[in-house]
Amino acid sequence: MVTESNAQLSENFYASTCPNVELIVRQAVTTKYQQTPITAPGTLRMFFHDCFVGGCDASVLIASDNGDAEKDAHDNISLAGDGFDTVAKAKLALEAHCPGLVSCSDILALAARDVVVLAGGPGFKVELGRRDGLVSQASRVDGKLPGPELDVTGLITLFASNGLSMTDMIALSGAHTIGFSHCDRFAHRLYNFSTLIPVDPTLDPAYAQQLMQTCPRVGSEPNVVSNLDATTPDVFDNAYFQNLVARKGLFTSDQVLFNDFRSQATVVRFANNAEEFNNAFTSAMRKLGRVGVKVGKQGEIRKDCSAFN
Secondary structure, eight states: OOOBOOTTOBTTTTTTTOTTHHHHHHHHHHHHHHHOTTHHHHHHHHHHHHHHTTSSSSGGGOOOTTSOSGGGSGGGTTSOHHHHHHHHHHHHHHHHHSTTTSOHHHHHHHHHHHHHHHTTOOOOOOOBOOBBOSOOOGGGOTTTSOOTTOOHHHHHHHHHTTTOOHHHHHHHHGGGGSOEEEGGGTTHHHHOSSSSOOSOTTSOHHHHHHHHHHSOSTTSOTTOEEESSSSSTTSOSSHHHHHHHTTOOSSHHHHHHHHSHHHHHHHHHHHHOHHHHHHHHHHHHHHHTTBTOBOGGGOBOOSSTTSOO
């Protein structure tokens, strides 16, 4: 189990060694986001995937010649190249200003915050001082990331193993207010939900029809995608929760948050009050950023984020 460790993290960790770290990262991330808006969901998702596998230690960024690194695992194959590129560009800029000082894991944590702000979401302070991990194996990913079919019990359990509460889990699911998914991750809800009922009855019928037009029968178009938030797909807002109330959640793991009595009240609260969601999300992001962090000799400061020193 990965335990929370906020050992020596601090918001002004680089105050004396690299005082402009946040500005330099923000400039690199902003430039990248303006070129390709997919940078926002791509970077945010990558931060989450990194933290849930062995802690927030940038192990997801490691490239292996043998195709056996964390990023090569089935659940990580679809991580957007734009996320990796964002961190690489920020690292390049930092190496020019403060060589060998800022970890790739801190850069990813800052970039995840910056893309939320760029997409219209809330700003928040990021704690810093993580070191980069020394292990990256595809085999470690199995069972660590929430799949699109997970129920609320499975979600609660998985998040709790990372020191995160049910409210944190619901708030972090709200990251699905931006980004998209490939048809194969939700097609079963449209065509073979069960023997007698092909379409998932918890799916709004008009939304189901719309999804069927986007995703004709399974296997026809593997590269077709659908937005996670059908209302404002590129804006970080609370529309994701309003969609759940309207039975327009794309994944089973989205829609169950409204359907299950344990989580329903929080979903409704976030749907009705953007500020409540923003506060819960920023709090959960700070907690997420403390999961399994490495400090001191437990890690290193990588020169190149895709390779161990």
